[in-house]
Amino acid sequence: MSSPLAPATPGSRSVRRLLSPGLLFALPFLVLFAVFMLWPLGQGLWMSLTDTSLSAHTPDFIGLDNFSEAVRDAEMWRALGHTVWFTALSTVPLVAVALGMALLVHTGLPGQWVWRLAFFAPYLLPVGVVGLLWIWLYQPDLGLYNHLLDGVGLGRVAWLSDPSVAMSAIVLTTLWWTVGFNFLLYLAALQSVPDHLYEAAAIDGAGAWRRLWSITLPQLGRITTVVTVLQILASLKVFDQVYLLTKGGPDNSTRPVVEYVYDVGFTGYRLGYASAISYVFFALVVLASAAQYAALRRREK
Amino acid sequence: MTSTTDLPARPAPARPRIRELSAPRRRPPTGRTHLSLGESRLARVLALGVLGVLAVVWLLPMSWALLTAFKSEQDASDPVHWLWPRHGLTLDGFRTVWERGDLPLWMFNSLLVSAAVTVITVLVSAMAGYAFSRTRFPGGRWLFTLTVAAVLVPPQMLIVPWFRQMLSLGLLDTYAAVILPQTVAPVMVFILKKHFDSLPRELEEAARIDGAGHARIFWSVLLPLSRPMLAAVAIFVFIGAWNNFLWPFVSTSDPALMTLPVGITSVKDAYGIQYAQSMASAVLAALPLVVVFLFFQRHIVKSVATTGLGGQ
Numbered sequence: 001m002s003s004p005l006a007p008a009t010p011g012s013r014s015v016r017r018l019l020s021p022g023l024l025f026a027l028p029f030l031v032l033f034a035v036f037m038l039w040p041l042g043q044g045l046w047m048s049l050t051d052t053s054l055s056a057h058t059p060d061f062i063g064l065d066n067f068s069e070a071v072r073d074a075e076m077w078r079a080l081g082h083t084v085w086f087t088a089l090s091t092v093p094l095v096a097v098a099l100g101m102a103l104l105v106h107t108g109l110p111g112q113w114v115w116r117l118a119f120f121a122p123y124l125l126p127v128g129v130v131g132l133l134w135i136w137l138y139q140p141d142l143g144l145y146n147h148l149l150d151g152v153g154l155g156r157v158a159w160l161s162d163p164s165v166a167m168s169a170i171v172l173t174t175l176w177w178t179v180g181f182n183f184l185l186y187l188a189a190l191q192s193v194p195d196h197l198y199e200a201a202a203i204d205g206a207g208a209w210r211r212l213w214s215i216t217l218p219q220l221g222r223i224t225t226v227v228t229v230l231q232i233l234a235s236l237k238v239f240d241q242v243y244l245l246t247k248g249g250p251d252n253s254t255r256p257v258v259e260y261v262y263d264v265g266f267t268g269y270r271l272g273y274a275s276a277i278s279y280v281f282f283a284l285v286v287l288a289s290a291a292q293y294a295a296l297r298r299r300e301k
Numbered sequence: 302m303t304s305t306t307d308l309p310a311r312p313a314p315a316r317p318r319i320r321e322l323s324a325p326r327r328r329p330p331t332g333r334t335h336l337s338l339g340e341s342r343l344a345r346v347l348a349l350g351v352l353g354v355l356a357v358v359w360l361l362p363m364s365w366a367l368l369t370a371f372k373s374e375q376d377a378s379d380p381v382h383w384l385w386p387r388h389g390l391t392l393d394g395f396r397t398v399w400e401r402g403d404l405p406l407w408m409f410n411s412l413l414v415s416a417a418v419t420v421i422t423v424l425v426s427a428m429a430g431y432a433f434s435r436t437r438f439p440g441g442r443w444l445f446t447l448t449v450a451a452v453l454v455p456p457q458m459l460i461v462p463w464f465r466q467m468l469s470l471g472l473l474d475t476y477a478a479v480i481l482p483q484t485v486a487p488v489m490v491f492i493l494k495k496h497f498d499s500l501p502r503e504l505e506e507a508a509r510i511d512g513a514g515h516a517r518i519f520w521s522v523l524l525p526l527s528r529p530m531l532a533a534v535a536i537f538v539f540i541g542a543w544n545n546f547l548w549p550f551v552s553t554s555d556p557a558l559m560t561l562p563v564g565i566t567s568v569k570d571a572y573g574i575q576y577a578q579s580m581a582s583a584v585l586a587a588l589p590l591v592v593v594f595l596f597f598q599r600h601i602v603k604s605v606a607t608t609g610l611g612g613q
Contacts, residue, residue, distance in 0.1 A: 020436065020439075022435075022436025022515075023432070023439075023441075025431055025432035025436065025515065026429045026432035026444065028429070029429035029485075029490060032425060032485050033451070035481075036459075036466075036481055036482045036484070037451055037454065037487075040462035040463055041459070041462070043465065044458070044459065044461060047462065047465070101355060104348055104351060104352045104355075105352070107348055113598065115356060117594070117595075118356040118359045119355075119356070119359055120594075121594060122362075124540065124587075124594055125544075125590070125591075126411075126565070126586060127544055128564075128566045129562070129565065129583045129586050129587045132565065132580070132582070132583040133362055133363070133583055136366065136369065136579065137365065141380055142378055142380055144361070147383050147384075176359065176362065181605060181609060184606055185605070185606060185609055187602075188607075226610060230609075230610070239546075239547055240546040240547060244546075258547075261460070261461065262547075262551070265460070265464075266464075271461050271464075271465060275461050278457075278458040278460075281458055282454070282455065282458045286453060
C-alpha cells in the first residue's frame with residue numbers, strides 16, 4: 001500500500017505549514033526587508049556603540065560614548081537646528097501656496113493643462129538638475145534673479161553665500177521644486193468634495209466667496225492635516241538640494257543633520273559616530289510623528 | 302487585521318476618494334465646477350491674472366535655463382547683454398555635452414536602475430500585499446505590523462550601514478548596490494495590502510471553485526483587476542528612483558556607474574563656470590521625464606494623488 005502519493009509524514013506536514021502559500025508570497029519582500037532594512041537598522045545601532053571607522057582598525061565597543069559626545073557636540077545641535085528651521089520655514093509656504101494654486105486651478109479657468117504642467121513639472125526634475133539650475137539663477141553677477149533685482153532698482157543679493165539669506169534661498173528653491181506634489185494632492189481632494197453640499201448652498205443663494213469659506217475650505221480640513229504631516233516629515237529629511245546648492249555653507253550655516261551624518265561618516269570616516277547621529281535623527285523623526293499622531297487623534301475626537 | 306491607527310500620523314482611510322480617482326473622470330477638467338466664480342467677470346479676470354503671474358514665476362527658471370543652453374559660452378557670461386545673446390543662438394553647448402558621452406551613459410544608468418527598482422518593488426510588494434491581505438501564515442500579523450512600523454524609518458539614516466554592508470559584500474560601485482536597498486518599500490506593501498482588502502472576494506471564490514490555487518488567483522484574477530493601482534504605484538516608485546540622489550551618490554564613485562542626478566552634478570565641479578554647457582546638460586537631463594509627463598499627464602497626476610498619500 002506504500003504508493004508515492006501516501007499521506008505526508010507529520011514532519012513534512014509541519015514543513016508544509018511553515019512554507020504555506022502566504023509565507024511564500026511574502027518571502028521575497030521579507031528577505032529584502034530583513035537584509036536591507038532590519039539588518040542595517042541593527043548594524044547601525046551596534047556601530048553607534050563602537051568606534052567603527054573607515055580605516056582598517058578593529059572597532060572597539062565603547063558603550064554610549066558616541067551618544068554622550070553627540071550631546072556635547074555643538075555642531076550636531078547646530079545641524080539639528082538647521083533641519084528644524086528649514087522644516088519650519090518650508091512647511092507653511094509649501095502647504096499654503098499649493099492650496100492657493102489648487103483652488104485657482106479648480107475654478108475651471110481655461111488652460112488647465114498649462115497650469116498643471118507649470119506647477120507640477122519642476123517636481124519631475126532630478127535634484128541634480130534643480131541644483132544646476134538654481135546655482136545659475138542665484139549666480140551673483142550673471143544670474144537671472146540679480147539681473148531682475150537690478151532691473152527694478154533693488155540691490156543685488158548674495159543668495160547662496162550670505163549666511164543670512166542662504167537658508168531662505170534654499171527654501172525658495174524647494175518651494176519651486178516640490179510644491180507641485182502638494183498641489184496635486186489638493187486638486188484630487190477638491191474633486192472629491194461632495195456635489196450635494198454645493199447644490200444645497202446654491203439653493204440658499206450662497207455666492208462664490210461664501211461657498212469657498214463655508215464649504216470648500218472646511219471640507220479640505222482633513223487633507224490639509226495630511227499634507228502638512230507629510231510635508232513636515234519630508235522637510236525633516238532635507239539633504240539633496242542643500243548639499244547641491246551650498247554644500248551646507250556658508251560656514252555650515254545651512255548644513256542639515258543628514259548632511260552632518262554624511263560629513264562625519266564619509267568625510268571624517270567616523271562610521272560609529274555617524275551611526276549614533278543617524279539614531280538621533282531617527283529619534284527626531286519619531287518624535288515629530290508621535291506629536292502629529294497625538295494632534296490628529298485630538299482633532300478627530 | 303491590524304488597524305491603521307497603529308500607524309502614527311495616519312488617519313482613517315478615505316476609500317471613496319481613491320476609488321473616484323481611479324474611475325473615469327466624470328467632469329471634464331475645463332468644465333464648470335462648483336468652485337466656479339459665477340457670473341462675475343472681474344473675479345474671473347482677477348483669478349486668471351493671479352494664476353498667470355504664478356505660472357510665469359514657475360516657468361521662468363526653466364525658460365531661463367533653456368535660453369542659456371542655446372547661448373554661446375561667451376554670451377552666457379556677458380553681464381551687460383544678459384537677456385538676448387549678441388551672437389545668436391547656437392547648439393554648441395548641447396553638442397559639447399553630448400559628445401563628451403557621459404550624459405547618455407548616465408541616462409542609461411538611471412533608466413536601468415529606475416526600471417529595475419520599479420519592477421522588483423512592484424512585484425515584491427504586490428506579492429507581500431496579497432499574502433497579508435488574503436492568506437494566514439504563522440507570524441503574518443506580526444510581520445505586517447512590523448512592516449507598517451517600518452514606514453517611519455527614513456532611508457537617510459541607513460546610508461552608513463548600507464555602505465558598510467556593500468563594502469563587506471564587495472558590491473560598492475555595482476548596479477546591485479545602487480538598486481537593492483531602494484527596493485524595500487514598506488509603504489507600498491501597506492498601500493497594496495489595503496488595495497487588495499478593498500477588492501471583493503466573490504471573484505476569487507469562483508476561480509477557487511474551479512480549482513485555482515493562490516498563484517493563479519494572484520496572477521490571473523487580482524493582478525489584472527489591480528492594473529490602475531499597480532500603474533499608480535509603479536509610476537510613483539519610478540519617479541522616486543529616477544530622482545533619488547543620496548544613496549546612489551554614496552554608493553558609486555565610478556563615473557561609469559553614476560545615475561543622472563549624481564553624474565550631472567559631478568560635472569559642475571570639473572567644468573567650473575561653463576554655464577551654457579551646464580544648462581545644456583540640465584535641459585537634456587530634464588527632458589525624458591518632462592516628455593513622459595506630457596504624454597501620461599493623467600496617469601502621473603492620478604499616481605501622485607493615490608500613492609502620494611501613503612494609502613491613506
